Amino acid sequence: MAIKVSKIYGMDIYTDGGKFLGRVQEILLDLEKGEIIRLTMDPLNAVSKEEAKRVLRDRSVLFKSVKSIEDVVVVSKSANVGLEG
Numbered sequence: 001m002a003i004k005v006s007k008i009y010g011m012d013i014y015t016d017g018g019k020f021l022g023r024v025q026e027i028l029l030d031l032e033k034g035e036i037i038r039l040t041m042d043p044l045n046a047v048s049k050e051e052a053k054r055v056l057r058d059r060s061v062l063f064k065s066v067k068s069i070e071d072v073v074v075v076s077k078s079a080n081v082g083l084e085g
Contacts (some may be wrong), residue, residue: 003069005029005036013041016067017077022059024073036063039073 005027013021022041030037040060044052061075068074 008039008069008073009072011069011073013039013061013073015076015077016074019062019077021075026060030058038062039066 001003008024008027010026011024013024015021022040025040025043026040026045027036028038028040029035038056038060042055043060044055047055065075065078067076
């Protein structure tokens with residue numbers, strides 16, 4: 001399956017158990033490997049280092065947790081993500 005990265009921006013993210021987590025705000029890439037590594041649910045632009053760390057820790061999911069991308073992004077229920085907010 002192939003999908004343009006630009007299509008993922010703004011998609012809703014749900015767990016496979018149906019819990020809404022947020023909307024894709026940023027997509028982090030590993031340019032050396034040519035892979036997506038993380039989706040964030042808060043923007044990372046113009047934030048302090050501490051705020052960026054919080055977003056990456058509490059408001060993002062590892063791309064390897066993604067089970068499906070169609071109309072929404074579905075991640076494993078056990079995805080390591082903060083659910084507050």
